[in-house]
Amino acid sequence: MTDVNDCPEFFELMEALCCDSITPEQRARLTGFLSSDQKFQRAYFQYLHMHVCLRRALGGAGAAERSSAPPVQADKPRGIPMLLPPAARTSHRFVFLAAGMAAALVALVVFLRHAAPPAAVSVPIATLTNEQGCVWDSDVSIQRGARLNPGRLILSSGVAQLTFSSGAVAVLEAPAEFELISAARAFLHSGRVVVRAENKSQGFIVDTARAEVLDLGTEFGVAVDPTGETLVQVYDGMIEAGLKAAHVTSRDKKRLLAGQAMEIEEGASRALAFSDDRFIRRLPDPPADKLSEQWLIPYNKDRVDSINVVRAPGRVTIDGNLSDWDVSGVFKSHCAEPYAANYNVKGYMMSDSHFLYIGAHVRDPSPMRSVIDPGTDPNVGWKGGSVQVRLSTDRSAGWPAGGDLFMKKGQTRTPKDVSNKLAHITMWYYRPTGQPCLHVEYGMDFHGMQMNPQGYQGAYTKDADGRGYTMEYAIPWSLLNAESDPPQAGDTLAACWNVHWSDEGGRLWKGYLVDVLNPKEEGYTHARAATWGKAIFRK
Amino acid sequence: MGAEGKSNRSPAEKSDGQRNLRFVGLFSKHEHRIYSYIVALLSNWTDADEVMQETSIALWEMFDQFQEGTDFNSWACRVAHFRVLRFRQQCQRDRHEFGNDLVESLGETASMEMDVMETRRMALAGCLDHLNPADRDLLTRCYSEGVLIKEIAGQLNRPVKAIYKDLARIRRAVFECVGSKTALPEAGR
Numbered sequence: 050m051t052d053v054n055d056c057p058e059f060f061e062l063m064e065a066l067c068c069d070s071i072t073p074e075q076r077a078r079l080t081g082f083l084s085s086d087q088k089f090q091r092a093y094f095q096y097l098h099m100h101v102c103l104r105r106a107l108g109g110a111g112a113a114e115r116s117s118a119p120p121v122q123a124d125k126p127r128g129i130p131m132l133l134p135p136a137a138r139t140s141h142r143f144v145f146l147a148a149g150m151a152a153a154l155v156a157l158v159v160f161l162r163h164a165a166p167p168a169a170v171s172v173p174i175a176t177l178t179n180e181q182g183c184v185w186d187s188d189v190s191i192q193r194g195a196r197l198n199p200g201r202l203i204l205s206s207g208v209a210q211l212t213f214s215s216g217a218v219a220v221l222e223a224p225a226e227f228e229l230i231s232a233a234r235a236f237l238h239s240g241r242v243v244v245r246a247e248n249k250s251q252g253f254i255v256d257t258a259r260a261e262v263l264d265l266g267t268e269f270g271v272a273v274d275p276t277g278e279t280l281v282q283v284y285d286g287m288i289e290a291g292l293k294a295a296h297v298t299s300r301d302k303k304r305l306l307a308g309q310a311m312e313i314e315e316g317a318s319r320a321l322a323f324s325d326d327r328f329i330r331r332l333p334d335p336p337a338d339k340l341s342e343q344w345l346i347p348y349n350k351d352r353v354d355s356i357n358v359v360r361a362p363g364r365v366t367i368d369g370n371l372s373d374w375d376v377s378g379v380f381k382s383h384c385a386e387p388y389a390a391n392y393n394v395k396g397y398m399m400s401d402s403h404f405l406y407i408g409a410h411v412r413d414p415s416p417m418r419s420v421i422d423p424g425t426d427p428n429v430g431w432k433g434g435s436v437q438v439r440l441s442t443d444r445s446a447g448w449p450a451g452g453d454l455f456m457k458k459g460q461t462r463t464p465k466d467v468s469n470k471l472a473h474i475t476m477w478y479y480r481p482t483g484q485p486c487l488h489v490e491y492g493m494d495f496h497g498m499q500m501n502p503q504g505y506q507g508a509y510t511k512d513a514d515g516r517g518y519t520m521e522y523a524i525p526w527s528l529l530n531a532e533s534d535p536p537q538a539g540d541t542l543a544a545c546w547n548v549h550w551s552d553e554g555g556r557l558w559k560g561y562l563v564d565v566l567n568p569k570e571e572g573y574t575h576a577r578a579a580t581w582g583k584a585i586f587r588k
Numbered sequence: 589m590g591a592e593g594k595s596n597r598s599p600a601e602k603s604d605g606q607r608n609l610r611f612v613g614l615f616s617k618h619e620h621r622i623y624s625y626i627v628a629l630l631s632n633w634t635d636a637d638e639v640m641q642e643t644s645i646a647l648w649e650m651f652d653q654f655q656e657g658t659d660f661n662s663w664a665c666r667v668a669h670f671r672v673l674r675f676r677q678q679c680q681r682d683r684h685e686f687g688n689d690l691v692e693s694l695g696e697t698a699s700m701e702m703d704v705m706e707t708r709r710m711a712l713a714g715c716l717d718h719l720n721p722a723d724r725d726l727l728t729r730c731y732s733e734g735v736l737i738k739e740i741a742g743q744l745n746r747p748v749k750a751i752y753k754d755l756a757r758i759r760r761a762v763f764e765c766v767g768s769k770t771a772l773p774e775a776g777r
Contacts, residue, residue: 080690093694097627184769205707
């Protein structure tokens with residue numbers, strides 16, 4: 050199968066299209082590419098989208114006001130710099146648009162986008178004083194030192210330190226939506242933040258949909274999950290949390306002291322065990338080596354399309370030592386250079402009539418560091434360093450597996466999409482308690498989540514040099530909905546592996562590899578079961 | 589927690605001002621994807637601008653039909669899709685860039701890619717940060733509104749062809765960078 054990246058002509062044609070200089074002959078060639086394979090269609094759409102976004106990001110704020118500008122010249126990159134074309138167009142249609150609601154909308158858009166906001170909100174109230182690995186959902190680059198006006202920040206990846214002009218310091222952990230309200234107030238829509246508000250900055254408030262958290266001279270963390278549920282934990286001093294509820298006019302107030310935590314649902318709260326590692330309180334230490342300084346993301350090119358699931362050789366002791374395993378089914382994979390030596394995996398799978406066994410030796414500069422709490426954050430267990438295996442136990446379906454997360458237009462979910470026999474297994478070592486964690490979800494709709502369910506065993510050992518670990522799990526077939534018909538020797542089912550690495554703090558995701566893949570399919574393994582490689586069950 | 593949100597209020601309950609703000613908020617967030625969708629189907633910037641204009645008006649006029657809690661982008665692209673088809677019919681020209689089958693196929697592919705597009709857009713800012721200053725400067729110049737490539741060539745005292753060549757190289761590098769960074773969504777599940 051030809052890789053799009055190996056087709057320079059395709060990219061030449063895309064360049065001609067972006068520059069609006071494409072000839073009929075070139076267009077015919079482009080049509081040929083697009084008709085030949087969906088992967089060219091994907092690359093075509095992605096390239097055009099990149100061009101559109103570049104135009105928006107770099108096109109300049111004056112674009113929308115250039116109503117008297119000449120038509121776009123033939124030799125400059127084309128695109129759409131304006132929010133709404135009518136505001137920027139000189140065509141005859143603008144006359145039509147000048148009337149009625151459309152004009153009102155245009156006026157509104159222009160006001161929101163370009164008119165000066167009220168003077169009070171144009172003053173910077175915070176500074177991005179430090180960051181690591183930050184990716185912002187923003188049209189403009191937000192660099193360290195940036196002065197930030199009131200408004201909503203969307204942090205997609207990394208961790209950021211914001212210093213408010215009141216002196217309060219907030220450490221924001223992705224993914225998060227954090228709205229700067231004033232020098233002494235912010236709204237956390239989702240994600241996690243730790244605020245240190247000492248001395249003169251006392252009185253800082255973090256709002257959420259469920260609570261108003263008032264600092265009384267302290268350091269505290271606030272987490273908001275996608276449903277709005279709020280978690281508050283105090284590291285130092287004291288806070289007062291006013292609980293919000295639609296039907297309550299006077300807020301119930303709770304005070305928390307250092308070492309206490311609580312969960313807040315709508316108008317109600319409950320005490321929670323304090324966990325020191327629940328939040329990132331300081332930015333991770335600067336990386337020791339130059340490679341890490343660049344904060345590149347380790348990733349890989351897939352290497353194998355199948356894994357052998359061998360028969361377990363008698364009794365297997367789950368102790369983090371694979372010496373009693375049949376390791377003949379091993380697959381090996383590593384991240385692309387320069388990470389290969391320190392970010393790699395040897396993966397093993399075995400089976401018997403009761404259990405699926407998953408073993409791995411992972412080279413990891415920060416092994417077994419995860420602080421992702423299975424009790425409060427089961428769905429992001431992968432972030433802190435983990436091994437994920439996706440497996441179909443559907444013997445009648447065989448390989449390749451079917452089932453999709455995303456639906457096409459007008460499409461409804463099929464039984465394949467929601468099959469209980471498609472399992473997403475995430476395994477990590479939870480450092481604070483030393484617990485080998487197991488998280489399982491089913492189907493491509495990710496239903497039926499189980500966190501540390503009954504019946505599994507897991508164990509980890511750290512490499513002697515402290516730069517890797519061995520993990521070993523025995524998972525009963527019942528947890529994979531296959532107890533009545535477990536896979537048998539001779540079966541070829543579907544499976545794939547993801548291995549994730551984190552920073553030393555065990556919370557900040559650094560990168561991953563994906564392997565055991567179907568080379569004939571493209572897409573994300575969490576979204577398309579057809580992308581999974583073969584799990585060949587041996588005698 | 590998408591911007592579409594979990595509002596419990598129906599559109600009828602909202603004031604005009606709220607409706608305006610709601611629409612602008614949603615449209616601003618999704619406009620890059622809607623426009624990319626239209627461009628992909630038409631493969632012609634002038635035509636795409638025309639259809640985008642009509643689509644934006646149609647979306648505004650039909651906004652009361654949008655159901656809160658559903659996917660605005662998906663709804664908007666469906667509207668855009670019909671506008672594209674209508675545009676192709678109205679033009680009645682035989683010089684359509686793509687045949688009907690390819691347009692339908694591209695529409696389906698683009699719809700499947702939509703969820704990744706937001707991640708790709710987010711990754712783009714990081715990739716621009718990794719460009720060396722000279723490349724970043726050239727890219728910024730080339731995307732500046734109203735500037736011709738030949739003007740840039742003159743400013744930099746370089747042949748026009750060299751500018752095009754560099755622009756292609758930089759865009760390709762950014763494209764590959766975004767591709768590598770969009771490994772992120774995979775990690776989300």
